[in-house]
Amino acid sequence: MRGGLWQLGQSITRRLGQADKKTIARRCYASDADLKKTALYDFHVANGGKMVPFAGWSMPIQYKDSIMESTINCRENGSLFDVAHMCGLSLKGKDCVPFLEKLVVADVAGLAPGTGSLTVFTNEKGGAIDDSVITKVTDDHIYLVVNAGCRDKDLAHIEEHMKAFKAKGGDVSWHIYDERSLLALQGPLAAPTLQHLTKEDLSKMYFGEFRIIDINGSKCFLTRTGYTGEDGFEISVPSENAVDLAKAILEKSEGKVRLTGLGARDSLRLEAGLCLYGNDMEQHITPVEAGLTWAIGKRRRAEGGFLGAEVILKQIADGPAIRRVGLFSTGPPARSHSEIQNENGENIGEVTSGGFSPCLKKNIGMGYVKSGLHKPGTKVKIVIRGKTYEGSVTKMPFVPTKYYKP
């Protein structure tokens, strides 16, 4: 389903918001006033942000720069994103690690304090409830960020299991950081810019690491991570200091780091081969099918002990029936739900995300195909509006990642 020109600019909202179709559909009856606003809302509007509804929030899809310009500038200089719609929370207590390990596939116990990882919350069938970046702050404190569109179901899921866990005498509690805002600073100028605003030596802080430090005069949670494939940070800042921090970052970069909206964020994460929950990963897709087997710790593969472990461990042993792959294609950009066929025109899967890559200047996409047809170089056909176009399976990321590693 796609719109005419009269729906301009809305497709991306739909594309990005698929995780939350029901919520959005319900909100369609509501007015603008029902949308939540981040602490930076007025700042976005003052800077030319084009605000759209996203997962119940009013968020900038772009500013004055085009999505193409913003995407390229992020990789050449840097981008500042307001991602305060995402939900940060802490799990605390001496049993927080064993508690979380019941819900996610990561080897949380094996993480060194101050480090983290991408992980997946699974359901009983091994499907993904959400993906999340988790950090082990200390042995009795986990910090994590979950998707805006999944907030309600994630929190309900965690809460339900937390009640049962506590009833058996487990020591765990949570705090949801609604008083904080989350900013993402990404790109080659991220570290040099942020270094102007903190005394902490950022050259000693590597990808996946976490610190609680003073930035621009306020206590921030800093994680060296992101959703663009570039080096960068996510900064959890007290909401009353969020606008000042955003201004300081833009100023210290001498205007090279630009405010960047959800549109370019989607292009950037696609170029980096990263999943968008709701498109590329859903309740019925396992982390193995999604190509995230690397995120399932070695000890977890041996011991299981997380929801859906039987299904997931069997898939690791036998291989999954379908696999997430990267795609290049000719013709119009393939969008989600485009059919993928083999060379004989038989259905082998579906595109889950796709678009024109601003950096590569060609069509890229990702989707699921039957195992065996997942190898890079496999020729495929992609059906777009009834016509078939040539494509091929390719490795991801499409654009090399530049994570800051020792």
Next chain:
Amino acid sequence: MASRLWASKAASYLKISTFNFNRGFASVVKDLKYAESHEWVKVDGKSATVGITDHAQDHLGDVVYVELPEVGAAVTQGSSFGAVESVKATSDINSPVSGKVVEVNEELSSSPGLVNGSPYENGWIIKVEISDTNEVNSLMDSEQYSKFCEEEDNH
């Protein structure tokens, strides 16, 4: 059907939020006629040239692909004959008039950005031999279209 219903409701709602940012005045051309779905048509006797408006290209952003019909294809007023893809979105292009496609702008295959850079001239999309010239009367003139865009933006 559900997704269609959802999409139309979403669209009517999203319009409110998507367009309340005023991007300034998009240009219109006086002698053209305009459809509510943001295509323009230049009519000369039975011959019509069709494209998308400045307002449309501005909202779409960087156009990366234009799906063109075959020469000889029949087009119907208000029905889709092709599509325009930007980094951000896919949109149908509806024909403002009924008739037969007599020429397509082949240059768009290699330079889709002409739609952004020159929406009313080099970025034209198709030429149509009109079957019913009366249809043109149902379209808006430049003044009506400007007002229509303004209302849509500030809805």
